[in-house]
Amino acid sequence: MPVVLSVQAAYKRYGHQHLLEDASCSFTDDQKVGLIGRNGAGKSTLCRILLGEEDLDAGEVVQGKKLRLGYLRQHDPFFEGETVSDFLIRDSGQPDWRCGQVAWQFALGDDMLHRPVRELSGGWQTRVKLAALLLHDPNLLILDEPTNFLDLRTQMLLEHFLRDFRAGVLVVSHDRSFLKQTCNHTLELSRGQLTMFPGDVDSYLDNLDERREHDRRLNAATASKRKQLEQFIASNRANANTASQARSKAKQLEKLEFVEVRGEEARVHFSFPKVIPRQGPALRAEDLTIGYEDRDIASDIQIEIEHQSRVGIVGDNGQGKTTFLRTLCESLPVKGGQMKWGFGCQVGVYAQHVYTTLRENLTVLEYLDYQAAPGTNTQQLKDVAGSFLFSGERAEKSIKVLSGGERARLVLAGLLLEQHNVLVLDEPGNHLDVETIEALAAALKRYEGTVIFTSHDRYFMHEVATAVIEVREGRVVSYPGGYDDYVYRTQKEIDVGLRSESTTKATDQSGGASGSKSRGKSDRDLQKQLKSVERKIAKLDDERKTLTAEQVHATEASAAKKIHDRLAALSVEIEALEAEWLELSEAVGAW
Incomplete structure (x- = not known):
């Protein structure tokens, strides 16, 4: 397949850090x-370079003539008060019927289309951004951390979409499970170099370990051979009879070179503070109601969480997971019933988006000193900073120059310096790389306190959770199975939903066989009519775009008037077809 985008001999540096150093790679329109x-x-810098939003210090980015690039940004592209429909129309330039059609693929129904985007949760906002991407008909998608803030169900929908997407995809993600489900190639950016591997992320990492071990063995053999040659040369170069052999061996020695073994990068190493293990309930809720002044989110909550348990809070976005956690942390008042922490519980909190509110004028060490428990000395601060990869000059860096992942690491480091026997963590894995998530999971498994957390990272939930609480449809209940059971059930629900969408509407059980056939036939006829109208609208819309472009360059009055009249007629035709499309769409929904 043709290469649609490539970066060649690229150099990029920030201060003393070399992000790209003679790095090259290319992307075709069928690679994921x-x-x-x-x-x-x-x-993220590489993504901005590929998009043309940032320049290389040297090298070049080459875009193919047929490239249509789509980019899922991490930042918020929405205007204040803008509805979902308004944003999609503004961003894509497509008519509202087309925007609605694509939005439906991400379960953005009529109720969502007319809501202000900024009132939606992070996961629903990501769905809106994805719908906007599709409206541009890209042949190469760049998705920067798409799973951040996405619930499990939406992640699975996105996985299905990407597997079926018939074009190229570049996914930046820390979620190894998501990458394995969606990508057939792996590109690693490490120490300024780009390495492309024709396989999924697990295969790449396994291959990397094998290559490191092969190179180590090769270097060991080379070292042994060098030693033999050096000994022979030293023993024979002064002897006239063997001097020529010694010279020959010296030439062999010059040709022997060690292979550079790609060393593993520094890893985060940490443990949460030692706590005195406790028994019995850490938290008890009876007849609890949670929510806000104007509405209840869930009621009649009967929950008991035991000391030393690690409870994963699960549920779709917008169901109330964060509301529940905020109530536990007492940042939201209880609306009804009772909630009580056990005696001696000291609660530490990691909240979503907390890293965005850090005081940017502080350095890493100054922030840690501010967070630390009384009596913490400078060496202890430096030890914790170093374990989170903030050693030496990095510990003196200002917070304002840290990346999102580095800020998230810093907040976690601050938690280690406080004294807690209960941790409430809201999406602690967002913006952390794979290695840091693994280290965090391992540290929490060693922690003898109580952990209540929510996360959309399946690996992290699988590793950490010993119990599950589900927030769904106004209820908060202890889930009867483990996290793997919850994933299995959710996947089954997704599969059933996708199967029902790909076939005709379910038969009316009360209508009998003949009624089912009639109903299926009517539905298929309506679908055909709907597709026919959509094709007509698309054709007329293309003509309108062409005429609009010609109108700009029209110099003769007669030609300009002719174009104007045709555009007016097109508007009437398109308006009538859109009305017909709405009627047919409603009829299909009724069936």
Whole structure:
């Protein structure tokens, strides 16, 4: 397949850090590539370079003539008060019927289309951005951390979409499970170099370990051979009879070179503070109601959480997971019933978006000193900073220059310096790289306190959770199975939903066989009519775009008037067809 985008002999540096150093790679319109790398390695910078939003210090980015690039940004592109429909129309330039059609693929129904985008949760906002991307008909998608803030159900929908998407994809993600499900190539950015591998992320990492071990063995053999040659040369170069042999061996020695073994990068190493293990309930809720002044989110909550348990809070976005956690942390008042922490519980909190509210004028060490428990000395601060990869000059860096992942690491480091026997963590894995998430999971498994957390990272939930609480449809209940059971059930629900969408509407059980056939036939006829109208609208819309472009360059009055009249007629035709499309769409929905 043709190459649609490439970066060649690229150099990019910030201060003393070399993000790209003579790096090259290319992307075709059928590859699904997962981009991995440590926080601060330059993944988002590489995306901006590929998009033309940032320049290289040297080298070039080459765009193919047929490239249609789509980019899922991390930042918020919405205007204040703008509805979902308004945003999609503004961003894509497509008519409202087309925007609604694409939005439906991401379960953005009529009720969502007319809501202000900024009132939606992060996961629903990501769905809106994805719908906007599709409206541009790209042949290469760049998705920067698409799973951040997405619930499990939406992640699975996105996985289905990407697997079926018939074009190229570059996914920047820390979520190894998501990458394995969606990408057939892996691109690693490490120490300024780009390495493309024709396989998924697990295969790449396994291959990387094998290559490192092969190179180590090769270097060991080379070292042994060098030693033999050096001994022979030393023993024989002064002897006239063997001097020529010694010279020959010297030439062999010059040709022997060690292979550079790609060393593993520094890893985060940490443990949460030692706590005195406790028994019995850490938290008890009876007849609890949670929510806000104008509405209840869930009621009649009967929950008991035991000390030393690690409870994962699950549920779709917008169901109330964060509301529940905020109530537990007492940042939201209880609306009804009772909630009580056990005696001696000291609660530490990691909240979503907390890293965005840090005081940017502080350095890493100054922030840690501010967070630390009384009596913490400077060496202890430096030890914790170093374990989170903030050693030496990095510990003196200002917060304002840290990446999102580095800020998230810093907040976690601050938690370690406080004294807590209960941790409430809201999406602690967002913006952390794969290695840091693994280290965090391992540290929480060693922690002898109580952990209540929510996360959309399946690996993290699987590793950490010993119990599950589900927030769904106004209820908060202890889930009867483990996290793997919850994933299995959700996947089954997704599969059933997708199967029902890909066939005709379910038969009316009360209508009998003949009624089912009649109903199926009517539905298929309506679908055909709907598709026919959509094709007519698309054709007329293309003509309107062409005429609009010609109108700009029209110099003769007669030609300009002719174009104007045709555009007016097109508007009437399109308006009538859109009205017909709405009627047919409603009829299909009724069936």
